[in-house]
Amino acid sequence: MDKSPERQGNSTASTTAQPSFASCRRERTATPRGELLSLVAALTKPENRSAAAKALAAHASAEDLLIFVHDRELGILLPAPGFQQTLPEAKTWCGFLERCLENSFQEGELSFPTSGATKHVTGFAAEDGSVVVFLGGKPELDQGVDISLLLPILAAAFEGERIATVAEGTTTVAKQAATQAKLLAASLDRARIELRHTLGEARRANAAKDRFLAVLSHELRTPLNPVLMAASAMETDPNIPPEIRADISMIRRNVELEARLIDDLLDLTRIANSKVQLQRKIVDGHELLEEATAVVRGDPSAVQPAIVLELGATRHHIDGDPARIQQVFWNLIRNAVKFTPLDGRILIRTKNSETGAFRVEVIDTGIGIAPEALSKIFNAFEQGDTDINRAFGGLGLGLAISYALAELHGGTLRAESAGVGQGATFVFELPAVEHSAIALEPATPAPIESDCRRILLVEDHATTAALMARLLRKRGHQVDLAYNKTDAIALGLRDEFDIVISDLGLPDGTGFEVMEALRTKSRAVGIALTGYGMDADVAQTMRAGFQFHLTKPVDAQKLYQTIEQIPTAQFAQE
Missing domain, CATH: 3.30.565.10 (Histidine kinase-like ATPase, C-terminal domain)
Structure with missing residues (x-):
């Protein structure tokens, strides 16, 4: 027999199954919150259960509701404590409940418990075998699903209430303790399942947050890059008067501090x-x-x-x-x-x-x-x-x-x-x-002497690209510019380059794709220049074929030093 929640029920008692229930239930797996939790909690109090049931039913746009729980000893569904214990046309009700358990959801027309009149009823089954039946009205599907998700908790509460009542006159303290232990174990099992689900959601949310922060950091860092590069280059320019260099040093320090703040705040x-x-x-x-x-x-x-x-x-x-x-x-x-x-x-x-x-x-x-x-x-x-x-x-x-x-x-x-x-x-x-x-360091680093190298610079930020190209050419390097992945790969495959300096985020792709396309056909050494600076980003650049990873904003001296770290043998002609 097909037991899928989407299966249509048979015609007995004019009941039908609603195909959209399963998809709705899959979409509403999070624990319900707020007013619904308060209404469900009120049902656990025996002295006010009737009013609490009507309030919960009204929340779902119904007139009243009944809850049926699985009796472990008898192996059948019974009305929960505090609800109508005898029903008119019991056989019809039993058939309705059986189909509800089969389909997880069932609708039909049944005799109303209090008046005997026929009313529209809607049943939702929980995974533990308990069932909530809404009487009258037009219950909203999403509200019914939310309430059914909480049925196992109510069933455990009702079972505890029943056990407490029976234990007062018919059970020993030992039997009561054993039963309570079983209930606790079941509750712990459910809690473990919920915890695993919550942890999974938290991990996914945390990963999404980290990625968002990394992208935001990249976008905030990129405009700082040309400022820091210009300031650091001018700071060591002997043609600039000392008093102006002091102001430039102040600019550099503040840009570096701003970059550090971006990292920390994000x-x-x-x-x-x-x-x-x-x-x-x-x-x-x-x-x-x-x-x-x-x-x-x-x-x-x-x-x-x-x-x-x-x-x-x-x-x-x-x-x-x-x-x-x-x-x-x-x-x-x-x-x-x-x-x-x-x-x-x-x-x-x-x-x-x-x-x-x-x-x-x-x-x-x-x-x-x-x-x-x-x-x-x-x-x-x-x-x-x-x-x-x-x-x-x-x-x-x-x-x-x-x-x-x-x-x-x-x-x-x-x-x-x-x-x-x-x-x-x-x-x-x-x-x-x-x-x-203390190891003394020179106050102002001396300009680094540089051999001429042919450099492919891939950078979509026009201001940064123009400034970097000018600074590198000023040091004697031959620089070709590409503003996107397509042009960079075309240039890299057409001409021979010593170094590829590439941003990672490009309009039509990534710097990873550039390096992966060139690494098998070019001897060029890759330097990744990017606003992404997390450990995972560095590892990814290394896997893509880059030898160096510089996080924006980068001062000019750091870039020069990185270029000079690469042995000259890398550029020897074959």
Whole structure:
């Protein structure tokens, strides 16, 4: 016998099956929420079951409902406790319920329990063998499906109620405990199934979120690339006066910081899960703090309170990622500026703790922090309360990011405040290291001498392409430009190139396709230049045949150094 939910029922008792039920059920596999859950929960209370049943029926556009549960001992369907226990024309009802179990859904005309009059009835069967029958009205299919998905929970509740009643007079404590254990095991099994489903949905949603953030990061990074490349190239140009180079250095630092912020704001999950890779080296904490303060003070768009810098620490060298540490400093100072009135004062003070750690204190006379908000001030999207969010704006991510970065460096970050209107103090501590451990680096890198190479540059962002081509030609390289996949492959197969520098996102394809098309017929070394910088993206570029992966925005010196890393032998004529 065909037991598909789409099968039409026979003509007994004028019942019919509705073919669209199965597809509706497949589409509504998520757990119902909201008002429906409240109405179903009300059915578990024996004292008000009749009213609760009518309310749930009304929710589905019916007049009333009956619930039938499977009796394990008798092996048959029985009305649930608190519902009509005897039905007119019982044989007809039994036939209707059997077909409902067969088809999962059934409609027909049956005698109404309370009046004996014939009424339209609609039945929905659950996977555990329980059935809900709507009496009268025109029940909505989606509401009936949602309620049927919750039937196993109601059936378990009714079974527990029945067991409790029987146990009061006919069972022993041991038998009751055994039965309860079986019910619990069944509930756990259902919970495991639901959990597996929920975890699967969560993984898929998380993957979609990661991909969305990666694409968004790429789109935000791309316009920064020509700015950073131009600034980094001009910074080492000996023809530019020193005072202008200082301004250019400031531009470069701020673009790099903006790129870092894009990464953090769009990938807070990676930071919270400690997946950030720190580029550690020994640096002067005072220098980083002064640079961060200068960036905030130099913001031409902001009128600020007075900022006072007191550098009192005698041991102020630390082992860490300078860009990340500077980001923490910048976040803390910007936070103080944001919540301090113009006539207020911000004190940035350093000292060494009793254990010798390098301590930075950012003390403001601003709006302060309520005691109940202190415990959650470092949570993502928290700014104390909604009034603060409306008044000052922002996403509330800066402190959460800073807290995670402090922990990644083996340090601590805490907040202190006497209350609302009493100002706030943020204390950032990192282990200090000896000054002698510092490896001195040249202040300005010398231009790299470069042999002439023929380069195929594939970039759809016109401004970036023009600037990169100009900078590379200025260093003596021969550069051919392609703005899409088709032209890039045609050029690469027609001419001989030493290097292919390609963006990954192109109007008619990807840089992966370009490299895969050229790798078998060309000796060119591939450099991927892209706004996608996650570990999976790097691995994919390597598989496609690229030897290097540079994440936008890239400064010119980094690009030059990457080209120079490639052995000259790569370009020797055969």
